[in-house]
Amino acid sequence: MPCHNEELKQKIKTLKARKNAVLLVHNYQRPEIQDVADHLGDSLGLSINATKTDADVIVFCGVDFMAESAKILNPSKIVVHPNAAAVCPMAAMVSAEDVRELLSTHPKAEAVAYVNTSADVKAEVDICCTSANAVKVVASLAAPEVIFVPDVNLGLYVKRFVSDKEFHFSSGYCHVHQGIMRSELEILKKAHPDAEILVHPECIPEVIDFANFVFSTEGMARHVKTSEASEFIVGTEKELCYRLENENPGKIFHRVDSALCPAMKQITLEDVLHSLESLTPRIELDHGIIEKAKRPLQRMIDLA
Ligand code: SF4
Known part of the structure; x- marks a missing residue:
């Protein structure tokens, strides 16, 4: 092979x-x-x-x-x-109709779509975000209320840093990160006491609280290059460790074995x-959808 x-x-x-x-x-x-x-x-x-x-x-x-x-x-x-x-699967958990309903129920809110959404959903919102820039994107909004779709875990993480806004969520989650349990991290930490624990903001709050650092995958890649630690427990989809190992010879990365995304x-x-x-x-994609979906994506990129 x-x-x-x-x-x-x-x-x-x-x-x-x-x-x-x-x-x-x-x-x-x-x-x-x-x-x-x-x-x-x-x-x-x-x-x-x-x-x-x-x-x-x-x-x-x-x-x-x-x-x-x-x-x-x-x-x-x-x-x-x-x-x-x-x-x-997470992107399929919210539809354009769901966003329209949320907007009509909360007319004072601006709508933020995680990039993990369809083009149809993006076409309905004010701005997009990724896990790397979600806090910055939400903090940049003028509205006092925020509709955040679809990942509730990421939304709850953002809310920790943007306490002056009222959040309205849909009900999505990433099954890979939702499935990472604090108990798994505790076992890994016991076996590798010197390892730093890095987790993704799509993880559940209990796991976020247990981690040393919370990063997007790109944030993890940047952090491990400069960290003085030589061992890391990596709380995200486990294939990221292949890149981390290639880029950081001599450093050790411990995967969460259950964290695998079949998609x-x-x-x-x-x-x-x-x-x-x-x-x-x-x-x-339909030309009209492209035009409407480009605006929130470009607004996010311009903030980067
Ligand atoms: S890890 Fe898989 S399920 Fe989770 S957000 Fe990424 S693609 Fe979707």
Whole structure:
């Protein structure tokens, strides 16, 4: 299999150059997909990269909403999502209709959508956020009330820092982070007492309280480079540790074994190669939705 993978990686590299394509890869993708990335990162970093590329084709290795965001920000480019089955369950937990209902119930509120939402939902809100900038985005709003969709855990985390606003939530969550239990972290900490505990803000409040630091995946990647600690317990999807190990030789990363996102593992090297050969499956969005969804995404990027 490793030989087969090396052959596929070489073919991908050759085809990428021939098609003037760029490969944007999320931190939770399989290791062999991370190996072929032009840009590896979190939603915010990849969204920004998507606005800067000169490539004609964007191959987005992540879940559906990320590829949609790349298309919204680059409507004239071909955006391919190598496996249409890579769908984020949390993004499916809120609809455009849900947002319209919340806005009519709370007319004084501004609406914030986590980027983990469909293009239809983005089209209804005032601004988007990622886990890296959610506090900054909410704090920047003038309105006294905030509708925050769909992740309640992230919303509750933001609320700790923005206490002067009233929050209205929908009822979404990320099953991967919601499933990380304080008891698992306690066992890891007992086994590795010198390790720093880093967790993602999509984790439940009890886990946030137990951690030493709360970061987006990109924040974790930055932190471990400069931290004096040499061991870390990483409370997010476990594939991030592949990147952390590559970038920090000599440092040790302890995964939470249960933290695996099946949606993020749908894309294979074969899928990437096929996408480059056929330039399918493409992300196609209604022009009106692109126009409406671009505004809150761009407003977020302008704040970064
Ligand atoms: S890790 Fe959570 S938020 Fe990210 S794609 Fe998987 S289910 Fe969605």
